[in-house]
Amino acid sequence: MWAKTALLIFIVWVIQGLLSYSQIKNFKLKLAEFKNYHRFGIGQVKGRFSRGVIVILGVDSNDIIVNAEIMSGITVFARFKPFDTLKNQNINHINAITKSMNKCTRNAAIEAINSLKHTKILEKEVVESV
Structure with missing residues (x-):
C-alpha cells in the first residue's frame, strides 16, 4: 500500500516539475520579446498560499509604456x-492608474516601474562616466 502511495506522489511531483518547466519557458520567451524595447522592468509579488503576480513592462525612450503583460495565479x-x-x-504618472488595482497587482506594477527608474539612473551614471 505504501509503495503505491509513494509511486503516486512521485508521479504527481514529476508532472508538477514538467508544468513548472513549461511556465519558466513561457517566462523566458516573454523576456526575449521585451528585450526589443528601449528598456523593460519586471515586478513580482509572491503569494505563499495566495496568488502570485508578475508584471513585465516595456517602455520607450520617453518613459511611455509600450507593452505590458501580467501573469497572475x-x-x-x-x-x-x-x-x-x-x-x-x-x-511617472502611474500611481493614479494603479489606485484601482488590487494590492498584489499594484505592488507588482510599482515594483516593475521602480526597476525601470533604477535602470534609467544607472544608464545616466554610465553615460556621465564615459
Whole structure:
C-alpha cells in the first residue's frame, strides 16, 4: 500500500516539475520579446498560499509604456496576458492608474516601474562616466 502511495506522489511531483518547466519557458520567451524595447522592468509579488503576480513592462525612450503583460495565479497553469490598463501610460504618472488595482497587482506594477527608474539612473551614471 505504501509503495503505491509513494509511486503516486512521485508521479504527481514529476508532472508538477514538467508544468513548472513549461511556465519558466513561457517566462523566458516573454523576456526575449521585451528585450526589443528601449528598456523593460519586471515586478513580482509572491503569494505563499495566495496568488502570485508578475508584471513585465516595456517602455520607450520617453518613459511611455509600450507593452505590458501580467501573469497572475496560484498554479503552474498561469500564463502571461496583455495588461492593457498600463499601456500608453507614462511611468511617472502611474500611481493614479494603479489606485484601482488590487494590492498584489499594484505592488507588482510599482515594483516593475521602480526597476525601470533604477535602470534609467544607472544608464545616466554610465553615460556621465564615459
